[in-house]
Amino acid sequence: MLLFLQFFAETGFPCPSRRNPSDHFLRCVNADFDDVAAAMKGSMKLRAEADFDPLLKYSTSEIRERLVDKYRISEYAMMVRNTIHEISKIEGVIEEVVMGSQASWCKQLTTLTRRSFTNMSRDFGYYWLRIVIYVLMAVCLGTIYYDVGTSYAAIQARASCGGFVSGFMTFMSIGGFPSFIEEMKMFTLERQNGHYGVAAYIISNFLSSMPFLLAVSWASASITYWMVKFRPGFSYFAFFALNLYGGVSVIESLMMIISALVPNFLMGLILGAGVIGIMMLTSGFFRLLPELPKIFWRYPVSYIVYGSWGLKGAYKNDLIGLEFEPMMPGQPKLTGEYIITKMMGLSLNHSKWLDLSMIFVLLFAYRLIFFLVLKAKEAAAPYIRVAYTRFTIKRLERRASFRKTLAMSSMSKRHNQPPHPMAVQEGLNSPMPY
Numbered sequence: 001m002l003l004f005l006q007f008f009a010e011t012g013f014p015c016p017s018r019r020n021p022s023d024h025f026l027r028c029v030n031a032d033f034d035d036v037a038a039a040m041k042g043s044m045k046l047r048a049e050a051d052f053d054p055l056l057k058y059s060t061s062e063i064r065e066r067l068v069d070k071y072r073i074s075e076y077a078m079m080v081r082n083t084i085h086e087i088s089k090i091e092g093v094i095e096e097v098v099m100g101s102q103a104s105w106c107k108q109l110t111t112l113t114r115r116s117f118t119n120m121s122r123d124f125g126y127y128w129l130r131i132v133i134y135v136l137m138a139v140c141l142g143t144i145y146y147d148v149g150t151s152y153a154a155i156q157a158r159a160s161c162g163g164f165v166s167g168f169m170t171f172m173s174i175g176g177f178p179s180f181i182e183e184m185k186m187f188t189l190e191r192q193n194g195h196y197g198v199a200a201y202i203i204s205n206f207l208s209s210m211p212f213l214l215a216v217s218w219a220s221a222s223i224t225y226w227m228v229k230f231r232p233g234f235s236y237f238a239f240f241a242l243n244l245y246g247g248v249s250v251i252e253s254l255m256m257i258i259s260a261l262v263p264n265f266l267m268g269l270i271l272g273a274g275v276i277g278i279m280m281l282t283s284g285f286f287r288l289l290p291e292l293p294k295i296f297w298r299y300p301v302s303y304i305v306y307g308s309w310g311l312k313g314a315y316k317n318d319l320i321g322l323e324f325e326p327m328m329p330g331q332p333k334l335t336g337e338y339i340i341t342k343m344m345g346l347s348l349n350h351s352k353w354l355d356l357s358m359i360f361v362l363l364f365a366y367r368l369i370f371f372l373v374l375k376a377k378e379a380a381a382p383y384i385r386v387a388y389t390r391f392t393i394k395r396l397e398r399r400a401s402f403r404k405t406l407a408m409s410s411m412s413k414r415h416n417q418p419p420h421p422m423a424v425q426e427g428l429n430s431p432m433p434y
Contacts, residue, residue, distance in 0.1 A: 003076065011070040013063065028067065031060040108196040112204035120212060126179045127212035130172070131219060137169060138220040142227025149229075152325045155339055158318055161228055163285035165240075166310040169220065170247035171280070173255065174272050180259040181268065191378070198374045202367055209252065217245035230318050239317045239352065243310055246359035250306040251276060253366035260373045283307025290345035306359050313355030315340055316348070 004025065005015055015024040027033050058066075071077050103111070120126045145161045148154045187201055221241035230236065255272050262268045282292060282302045289308060292298040302308045319336030326334055340346050 007071070007074065007076060008067075010074075011067055013067075028063050029060065034060050103196070105197065105200060108200040109204050112196060112200055113207045116204055116208035117211075120208060123179065126176065127209075127216070130175055131212070131216050133172065133175075134169070134216050134220045135223065137172070138223035139227075141165070141169075142224050145228045147227075147229050150322060150324045152327050152334075155324055155334070155343070158228075158230075159285070159315070159344070161224075162314040162318065163283070163311060165224065165244060166247055166307060166314055167280045167283060167285060169244065170251050170306075170310075171276050173248050173251040174269065174276065176252060177255050177259060177268055177272060178265060180256050181263060181265055184256075184259050184263060198371055198378075202371055202374075205256075206367065213245055213248050213252070217241050217248055220244060231322060236317055239313070239356065243313055243317070243356055243359070246356065246363060247306050247310050250359060250363050250366060253363060253370060257366065257370045257373055260370065260377065279305040279307045283311050284344070284346075285311055288345045304362070306362050309355045309358040309362070312346055313352045313359075315344060315346065316352035316355070320348075320352075 005021060008015060008025070008028065013024075013028055015021050141161065141164060145157055148157045148161070183205075190196065191198070191201075218241045221237065221244055225237050225240050230240065254275065255268075258268050258272045258275070262271055278301075280286070282297055282305055284292075284302070284307070289298070289302055292302060319339055322336045323333040324336075324339070326332065337348060341348060
């Protein structure tokens with residue numbers, strides 16, 4: 001306390017003998033006292049006190065500026081710097097300003113992955129409920145298409161089952177949008193505090209969700225594949241499960257992009273459902289790919305959505321190598337290759353594994369877009385806040401109640417003029433007009 005009293009006295013603001021030192025220090029740095037001094041302007045008592053109280057001669061901003069300037073060249077600042085230097089030598093602290101997180105990128109990634117995995121495990125609605133729904137849906141699908149066979153009618157049945165798996169079963173990933181909204185709120189807050197980077201967050205989210213999405217896809221595929229009795233063989237089953245996993249992962253990435261752009265729950269669901277609906281329409285199930293309008297829908301939309309690649313891979317995985325009964329008895333059997341090329345209008349110039357690879361390429365592209373969206377939001381956030389503030393002010397100015405409030409405020413300011421010194425007694429306004 002004595003050091004503070006000495007420092008303030010050396011700066012030109014000594015504490016009066018009958019004043020509490022804490023109140024004196026607060027009076028020097030608190031701008032609220034400027035309003036008190038302005039209200040008592042003209043008081044005879046205040047003028048008398050100004051002769052021996054230097055605080056009444058300066059505003060708070062001027063006092064603080066003088067205190068800061070004095071401290072920078074004072075011996076007290078040197079003592080503090082020397083103390084910090086000694087502490088850094090003892091504890092091994094590097095004396096530098098570190099911007100952002102002090103943890104390494106790998107540490108950020110592992111910590112975020114562990115935390116995200118724990119949150120997903122504890123929240124029943126995040127993935128566990130979706131796993132139950134997927135299993136129930138797989139049982140329903142398996143019973144409807146049970147032992148579909150190789151008859152002529154089975155061609156359409158297999159195509160319909162494959163279209164449902166690659167379309168509607170992946171569409172159910174939209175159910176994770178509420179969790180994505182809450183996660184984005186937490187990310188925004190922690191990102192503003194500089195706890196971790198955008199890339200670490202995106203990769204950790206992908207790694208932590210991978211076990212759950214694999215469980216969703218493999219559990220659903222195990223039930224549907226063997227009940228429908230698609231083409232036997234583990235490699236075909238593995239392709240079926242990976243194809244479903246890729247589609248679910250792509251939809252999750254898409255919904256995360258939407259959650260970053262539209263943080264509103266209802267609007268995000270509507271937008272996500274609309275985008276996924278367009279993907280399903282251009283997948284080649286509701287209308288064959290060669291029959292899509294070439295401008296825009298065929299090129300490039302059908303190439304940048306996961307549905308067309310997933311459905312082509314599913315058809316190749318299930319039909320190639322099989323033979324089906326003809327529509328009319330006595331005709332030659334229909335091969336899977338003939339069905340794919342002639343009836344579905346697809347090409348066999350590339351392998352089904354290329355179709356599967358394209359789904360994962362789209363997955364990487366969607367995650368990259370998610371990264372760019374988050375970085376762009378950070379860069380544009382100050383401009384958006386300024387534009388929104390201006391828009392809000394203009395909207396308020398158009399309201400009659402707001403204009404009335406402004407008018408009343410301006411009138412009160414005009415009538416609140418400082419009184420004449422001769423009409424003031426100890427800071428109280430004289431009842432006589434001046």
